[in-house]
Amino acid sequence: MGKTHLGFAIALLSACGGAQPAATPASPPQTTAPLGSSSAGAPAVAAPSPASSDGELLSAAESVDFCVRLHEQMVPCAPEFIDLTMDLRAKYFPEFAQKIATPESRASAKKIGIDEVMADGAGPLEPRRKRCQEYVEHGPPTPRSAPLQMEPCFAKQACGEKIECMRPVMEARFQARKAGEK
Helix, strand or coil: CCHHHHHHHHHHHHHHCECECCCCCCCCCCCCCCCCCCCCCCCCCCCCCCCCCCCCECEHHHHHHHHHHHHHHHHHHHHHHHHHHHHHHHHHCHHHHHHCCCHHHHHHHHHHHHHHHHHHHCCCHHHHHHHHHHHHHHCCECECHHHHHHHHHHCCCCHHHHHHHHHHHHHHHHHHHHHCCC
16 A cells, blocks of 8 residues: 555544553454454454453554454445545544545545555455554544444445444544544
8 A cells, every 4th residue: 555545544544543552462363253252263353351541442452453343344335434434534624624625536535545445344354454553553542332332333234324323433533533633
């Protein structure tokens, strides 16, 4: 991924969130099943543990797991997900709203965003985990409640329903990101 694309992705998708530093390094999971669950024959991604420093935020490893899962879930709904993230980013960051003010600039940003979702949600796991680690490092901490709030959304088949279900969680992430800039 080029530096320009990474910069756009971090700016657009850093609502995936950051994390509290983990007390001890955790080994990365080999699956991206829902946090705390297991699929037949595959180890489960560790459930969020109360070991994070304040109990309210995911650790860095948990945040990466959540980011990977989020992007995997968004592949079939990439255009709708990017519309949501662009709308929220424009709402909270007026300078971004100016950058996508014309139909042409919005279409260009949307294409880049969709390409990023596809790269972040499909293909070999390790490069996707690395990108999510970068998002986590540049985003606000991830509330422990976010994965639990998102799982019912991920279960929805229709993209419109899935995205609208996710909207409150995603909006809270953009609000946190804006608050962190002060």
